Amino acid sequence: NAGVTQTPKFQVLKTGQSMTLQCAQDMNHNSMYWYRQDPGMGLRLIYYSASEGTTDKGEVPNGYNVSRLNKREFSLRLESAAPSQTSVYFCATRAGWGTDTQYFGPGTRLTVL
């Protein structure tokens, strides 16, 4: 099992460009999350999907959109990238039954020039 996978691992964008970060899981988990991590900070929640077909805003949703494509995949889109979105992005999943533990992917390091 690969667990939680994220693509790409690294990306450099120019201000105003758009891109989509991909996340996939093979653990049959119901809930999926997108976080960002800035230097010296903990992770902050951008968006989450409690179950297939639903999405909700987290603490820092501005400038992002998400799509829960199916149970396995949860994508994060930056429509018009800004330097303030330079960060490391992590996807996480949670089973949704009997446990609140979240499992994280390896991250995508994004730089916006």
Next chain:
Amino acid sequence: GESVGLHLPTLSVQEGDNSIINCAYSNSASDYFIWYKQESGKGPQFIIDIRSNMDKRQGQRVTVLLNKTVKHLSLQIAATQPGDSAVYFCAEIQNQAGTALIFGKGTTLSVSS
């Protein structure tokens, strides 16, 4: 302001010593807490969790203590090894609907041989 925080940003110990990493939280309604370990360039890795109906939980070489009276959480690592060097985050559940994790800023543990 931030709900979950750690007392010290860095902790340096000698190999073989016991390490204690502390965390304070402010939301008395939080009922689930997790400790994560994050190595450089990787996603957070689950270490141990505890629910608010417990005050202690043990794993392999790790123990989490929860003091709800003073809203304090600690992670104890026995016989610390160089491989334990990483950033450690505590996180809490604040939103039962989405079970979004709120992270502290992290403590960097450095283990010297």
